[in-house]
Each structure stands twice: as structure tokens, then as C-alpha cells.
Amino acid sequence: MPKILVIDDDPSFNMMLTTFLKRNEFEVESAHSAESGIDHLKNHQVDLVLTDYKLPDQDGISVIKKVKDDYPGTPVILMTHYADIRTAVKSIQIGAFEFVTKPVNPDELLLLVKRALKEKKDPVEEVVPSGKSKKSRKKGDLDYISGESKYAKKVYEHASLVGPTDMSVLILGESGTGKEFAAKLIYEKSNRQGKPFIAVDCGALSDELAASELFGHVKGSFTGALQDKTGQFEYANGGTLFLDEVGNLSYEVQVKLLRALQEQKIRKIGSNADIEVDVRIIAATNDNLKKKAEEGSFRLDLYHRLNEFSIQLYPLRHRGNDLFIFADHFLNEANDELGKDIEGFTADTVEVFKNYPWPGNLRELKNVIKRAVLLCQDNKITPEQLPEEIKSGVSPVITEQTLPSNNGSIESSEETNPKDLKQLQETSEKETIEKVLKETHYNKSLAAKILNIDRKTLYNKIKRYEIDA
Structure with a gap:
């Protein structure tokens, strides 16, 4: 019987959660502070830790760090009322299995607990694409599936070549093409495997917080700096720092980033002392970063420093039968997560998938399949379980596609009728976004x-279309 430790200082919630988990055939112990929880771990075997973020003596981040340092095989799920993105990102970056917000949905939490325990028990799983032989893979490695197209093989080959070096890598591709998974693939091919891999979503950071998040700050250095903060460069020391959507960083932060890369030193906001760091940088963007650099909105010297080696990820619509390798994989994932046993897709569904351009790429495909698995009452997914825009083949417009030219540079692809069609499509997209924003208040x-x-x-589309949100 799996053993779970619940750490929460709210007696009522702690008792309710403990009772619920025991009713679902788990052995559960509870603690009401970080210190008492850590003491329990020293003397008892535990398979999973559920910890609140706000505890009377320490916070849940401290608990995660302690568990990851001393009991690295034990998954931790963080629970909190404080659902800000920085806490969520930080908890995942330092090793939390997942982050959930209160009030907790019991069924969702139960599903999450079972998934965490399953992944702890089965670090290697098998993926069986339709009509293909079985391929074993490690958890956390090939969440990024290489596929079998020439594009996929090229990505895998380049990742294998550049992985063992310390070269900075720039990953290019549309949103949802798997840039973070490609970064993890490079990391797992590197000599830094086993050292920290820290992912930072630069697109989710405000200009005011980006420098603090990356480099840290000292107490009192600005309004709201109530205590010293360790930046992500320090957390990644010795390992790899993945900067997703790096093109969103402000000019001031770009200057600090360039210095960090050139000198392997950082300085916290408000500090006069430099900190030496040994960090390998992998950056990613769905922007035409070279064009932005030439126009002056991104530092050209930083672009060249990040672009020691570039890897292009191709959109799903250009990857042929890879679509169905990914579809089978996401189907298996959804079956495991939702406790179902859907066998595959009907012929009509396969045709729908072929005819749809998948502007959201892997992320959209994963979401569509998970939704379909939830709705499916038969053994195969039919078009009835798909969203209307998928069945109709109508999708949000893909603009400013970035594809490599013959010389390997990045250039924008042209619309067939830029004077009329593209403008009409963009106007329609803007109106749709404005309408949905208004409907959702x-x-x-x-x-x-x-x-x-x-x-x-x-957020990127709101900024691009200058929508008042």
C-alpha cells in the first residue's frame, strides 16, 4: 500500500485530505509544519509528499528542495491558495511533480497522486505507435518524440551532435512545436546530464521581474524586495538554463544576459558583488530573432552569442506521418491519466487529422486528443468527439511562419494573397479574440x-493586435 505524507498546517483541511486518501486505499501520515514533515521523512519510508506552500516555519519550496536533495526518488506535489505563476514555475523547476491550487478538486488530486506514484514505480514506459514496433523510452526523456520524418531525424541528429558540447543553442519554431522537449533532449545528450535543468518562460515575465527572476536580488533593492532572492542562473549553476521565448526580454535584461554569457558572472539587483556561474544556455523563440536583431529590437551581439548553433523545429503540418506517431503517444498518455482504454482512431478521424493544419502544433494535438478521450464512450475516437474547428478544417491563421531557407537562415513565408486574404484573416482573428475576451470578462x-x-x-496576440485587454 503506497505511503503518503500530507504536510499542511490547516487542521481541518489536513484531516479531510488524510481521510479522503485513506478511503482510497493509501496509507497516510500527516504533519503540520515543514520541520515535523522533514523529521517524519528521516524515520519513515514515504512514497509521495503532498505539501502546502504556506507553512508556519518554512514554505513548501523549502520542503521540495529538501526532499529532492535527500530523497530524490520521492515525488512532491505542492498545494497552495497563492496561484501566482512565479511560485508555480519555481516549484516545477526545482523538482515538484506538479502544482495544484486550493480549493483542491478531490478527483483531480486523486488522479494526480496515482500518476505520480505510477511514474515513480515505472521510470521506463513503452510507446506503441499504430502499426509500429514497440519503442521503449525513459520518462522525462522522450516526452519529446523524435518521429520518423526527415525533419525529425535531422533534429535528433543535430541534438546528438551539439549535446556533448558547451555551445549555446538557439531552437527555432512555431509555438507548440516542442522546443522545451528538444532542449531536454540536448540536455540529456550533454555532459551536464544529472546537473540542474532549469526552464524559464521569458514570455511570462514582466519587464520589472525578469532581471530579478534570472539574476536574483538583495533585500531592499526595490519596492517589494522583502528578502534576498536567488536567481535562476544560480539554481542552474553547473547545469543548463533553458530560456523559452527569449525574444520577449527587455533591452536592459538583454544587456545583463549578454554579460552573464560572456563573463560567466552575474550580479544580483542591488548588490555590488559578482557571482561566478557555470551555465550552459539553450534559448528558444517563435520570433524571427535575426530580423528583430537587424531592426534593433533585439541586441545583435546577444543574438550571435545565443546562436552558436541553431536547430529548427518544423510545424506539425509539414511532418507527414509523424502526426500519427504523436497522436498515438498522446492517446496513450490520456488513457493513463483519465483511466480509460481507448484503442485508437476511426478512419474518418484520421482523415480529419490529415486535413487540419494544426496551428497549435503538438500542444494543440495533445489537448484535442485528451478532450476526445474524455468524451469517447466507445473503443475508438470518432469525429464527433472533436471540436468543430477541427472537423471543419478551419483554424486560426498562421502568420509569420518561420522556415529555414536553403542557406539555413530564417525567413518569413509569404501568403498566397497578402493584399486581401491575409488582411481579412488577421482581422477575423482579432475580432474573435476581442469577442471571447469580452464574453469571459x-x-x-x-x-x-x-x-x-x-x-x-x-498575450502575444493581444500585444500584436494592440487589443485593449
Whole structure:
């Protein structure tokens, strides 16, 4: 019987959660402070830790660090009322299995607990694409599936070549093409494997917080700096720092980043002392970063420093039968997560998938399949379980696609009728976003779900179309 430790200082919630988990056939112990929870871990075997973020003596981040340092095989799920993105990102970066917010949905938490325990028990799983032989893979390695197209093989070959070096790598591709998974693949091919891998979403950081998040700050250095903060460069010391959507960083932060890369030193905001760091940088963007550098909105010297080696990820619509390798993989994932046993897709569904351009790429495909698995009452997914825009083949417009030219540079692809069609499509997209934002009372998370895009993409489109949100 799996053993779970619940750390929460709210007696009522602690008792309720403990009772619920025991009722679902788990052996549960509880603690009401970080110190008592850590003491329990010293004397008892525990398979999973559920910890609150706000504890009377320390915070949940400290608990995660302690568990990861002393009991690295034990998954930790963080629970909190404080659902800000920085806490969520930080908890995952330092090793939390997942982050959930209170009030906790019991069924969702139970599903999460079972998944965490399953991944602890089965670090290697098998993926069986339709009509293909079995391929074993490590958890956390090939969440990024290389596929079998010439594009996929090229990405895998380049990742294998550059991985063992300390060269900075720039990963290029549309949103949702798997840039973070490609970065992890490079990391796992590197000599830094086993050292920290820290991912930072630069698109989710405000200009004011980006420097603090990357380099840290000292207490009192600005309004709200109530205590010293360790930056992500320090957390990644000795390992790899992945900067997603690096093109969103402000000019001031770009200057600090360039210095960090050139000198392997950082300086916290408000400090006079330099800190030496040994960090390998992998950056990613869906912007035409070279064009931005030439136009002056991104530092050209930083672009060249990041672009010691570049890898292009191709959109799903250009990857042929790789689509169905990914589809089978996401189907298996959804079956495991939702406790179902859907066998595959009907012929009609396969045709729908072929005819749809998948502007959201892997992320969109994963979301569509998970939704379909949830709705499916038969043994195969039919078009009835798919969203209307998938069945109709109508999708949000893909603009400013970046594809490599013959000389390997990045250039924008041209629309077939830029004077009329493109303008009409962009106008329609802007109007749709404005309508959904208004209907959701400008709740951007909910709007992003309805639009079937991630929140970062929504923010980028709001900025691009100058929407008053």
C-alpha cells in the first residue's frame, strides 16, 4: 500500500485530505509544519509528499528542495491558495511533480497522486505507435518524440551532435512545436546530464521581474524586495538554463544576459558583488530573432552569442506521418491519466487529422486528443468527439511562419494573397479574440482555453493586435 505524507498546517483541511486518501486505499501520515514533515521523512519510508506552500516555519519550496536533495526518488506535489505563476514555475523547476491550487478538486488530486506514484514505480514506459514496433523510452526523456520524418531525424541528429558540447543553442519554431522537449533532449545528450535543468518562460515575465527572476536580488533593492532572492542562473549553476521565448526580454535584461554569457558572472539587483556561474544556455523563440536583431529590437551581439548553433523545429503540418506517431503517444498518455482504454482512431478521424493544419502544433494535438478521450464512450475516437474547428478544417491563421531557407537562415513565408486574404484573416482573428475576451470578462486563462491556445500565445496576440485587454 503506497505511503503518503500530507504536510499542511490547516487542521481541518489536513484531516479531510488524510481521510479522503485513506478511503482510497493509501496509507497516510500527516504533519503540520515543514520541520515535523522533514523529521517524519528521516524515520519513515514515504512514497509521495503532498505539501502546502504556506507553512508556519518554512514554505513548501523549502520542503521540495529538501526532499529532492535527500530523497530524490520521492515525488512532491505542492498545494497552495497563492496561484501566482512565479511560485508555480519555481516549484516545477526545482523538482515538484506538479502544482495544484486550493480549493483542491478531490478527483483531480486523486488522479494526480496515482500518476505520480505510477511514474515513480515505472521510470521506463513503452510507446506503441499504430502499426509500429514497440519503442521503449525513459520518462522525462522522450516526452519529446523524435518521429520518423526527415525533419525529425535531422533534429535528433543535430541534438546528438551539439549535446556533448558547451555551445549555446538557439531552437527555432512555431509555438507548440516542442522546443522545451528538444532542449531536454540536448540536455540529456550533454555532459551536464544529472546537473540542474532549469526552464524559464521569458514570455511570462514582466519587464520589472525578469532581471530579478534570472539574476536574483538583495533585500531592499526595490519596492517589494522583502528578502534576498536567488536567481535562476544560480539554481542552474553547473547545469543548463533553458530560456523559452527569449525574444520577449527587455533591452536592459538583454544587456545583463549578454554579460552573464560572456563573463560567466552575474550580479544580483542591488548588490555590488559578482557571482561566478557555470551555465550552459539553450534559448528558444517563435520570433524571427535575426530580423528583430537587424531592426534593433533585439541586441545583435546577444543574438550571435545565443546562436552558436541553431536547430529548427518544423510545424506539425509539414511532418507527414509523424502526426500519427504523436497522436498515438498522446492517446496513450490520456488513457493513463483519465483511466480509460481507448484503442485508437476511426478512419474518418484520421482523415480529419490529415486535413487540419494544426496551428497549435503538438500542444494543440495533445489537448484535442485528451478532450476526445474524455468524451469517447466507445473503443475508438470518432469525429464527433472533436471540436468543430477541427472537423471543419478551419483554424486560426498562421502568420509569420518561420522556415529555414536553403542557406539555413530564417525567413518569413509569404501568403498566397497578402493584399486581401491575409488582411481579412488577421482581422477575423482579432475580432474573435476581442469577442471571447469580452464574453469571459477578460479572464485570459479562460479565454485561452476557449480559443484553444496557450495563455502565452494569447498575450502575444493581444500585444500584436494592440487589443485593449
